[in-house]
Amino acid sequence: MSPPLRVIFAGTPDFAAESLAALLASHHDVVAVYTQPDRPAGRGRKLTPSPVKALALKHDLPVLQPATLKASEVREELAGHAADIMVVVAYGLILPRAVLETPPLGCLNVHASLLPRWRGAAPIQRAIEAGDKESGVTIMQMDAGLDTGDMLLVKRTPISATTTSGELHDRLARLGGEAIVEALDSLAGEGLDATPQPDTGVTYAAKLTKAEAELDFRRPAVELAARIRAFNPWPVAWCALEGDRLRLLMARTGLPSAGEVPVPPGTLLAHGADAMRIACGEAGDQVLEVTRAQLPGGKPLAVSELLKARAERFAPGTRLGHIDKEATP
Known part of the structure; x- marks a missing residue:
């Protein structure tokens, strides 16, 4: 020794x-x-x-x-x-x-x-x-x-x-x-x-900032999935859902389903068995699959459980997008 x-x-x-x-x-x-x-x-x-x-x-x-x-x-x-x-x-x-x-x-x-x-x-x-x-x-x-x-x-x-x-x-x-x-x-x-x-x-x-945590669904799916994992547990990636902040904790890239046509980036698509599918990319022709998320006041949940509990909030066609940051606590 x-x-x-x-x-x-x-x-x-x-x-x-x-x-x-x-x-x-x-x-x-x-x-x-x-x-x-x-x-x-x-x-x-x-x-x-x-x-x-x-x-x-x-x-x-x-x-x-x-x-x-x-x-x-x-x-x-x-x-x-x-x-x-x-x-x-x-x-x-x-x-x-x-x-x-x-x-x-x-x-x-x-x-x-x-x-x-x-x-x-x-x-x-x-x-x-x-x-x-x-x-x-x-x-x-x-x-x-x-x-x-x-x-x-x-x-x-x-x-x-x-x-x-x-x-x-x-x-x-x-x-x-x-x-x-x-x-x-x-x-x-x-x-x-x-x-x-x-x-x-x-x-x-560079040092992380909270401002980076808001997702821009015009970005490619592979970039968004990596950012979600990179910002878990802080500052936690998020997007707007009808005036609330939906926190996104785990995601992967996905593929369009047969017959799906491009829709505006940030639009919820038909859900997968264990994932919330979101159109992304400049043309909305890519798919981000979120498998774990958290609503304000709730616990982090597998998306399969979140969809069971709050299906009405995540109807396909719902648009995820920007909210006024100054009005958000």
Whole structure:
């Protein structure tokens, strides 16, 4: 077994907590945890610790929550932990060059994509939205750029036609924990080869916004189906149904039935056995099959159950379309 490393961990959400848990289960020594300041959450807007902070406190680890790492006293405190390496996972703060150069082995990042594809804020969702067939985690030696550092270790996982962002997030979080422990073991032992990222194949994963979630049925069926899975569980794809927001949670591409003629995009067609069929594409000649959806105030349901309970709302010929956003709570 390689000698243990003294590790500073920096991360905030559930995805990062998986890597922290893996490190805590390893023989490496987590000497301090950095995470974002507590944020208001829930209906009462009560200040709530991040998942990483909650896990760190459970293990009696020192927790630091600076608003920035740029202040000299913050950098001095970080250096005082005498760590060999810093592990950064979805932390949410930019690391100044002085911080990157503080630990002798530098700073490693667990990034949820196969770099250089999907650098940036939302690599999991953008991979599904783009129709990628696989994703993975990259352990990267951090530099001053945006996810541009040398690659030390890569683990891959497939994306199927039914994979949602929630499912891929959980899978990559576990994979990230395995990968970072493996990387630290190797660095403490025989070392790891650093591979510069290629200049070709670079894409950027822009941050998700709620405005993207409203579907435009003029788009191709394959694009709409991918977007629905990419936006599950957040921000959740939706469309208007007679003044309400119908949330769409799972979908696939379909084929026109015999005798069906193109109708305006967004028009409900004759339903399938387990799916709500919606005309889409510029000419309305493509079919999107939605298999899971949710009405306002209701639970997420298989469309077969939704149609049984509220068949009158989903009569073939009904048009799904835009509603006034300002009038929508």
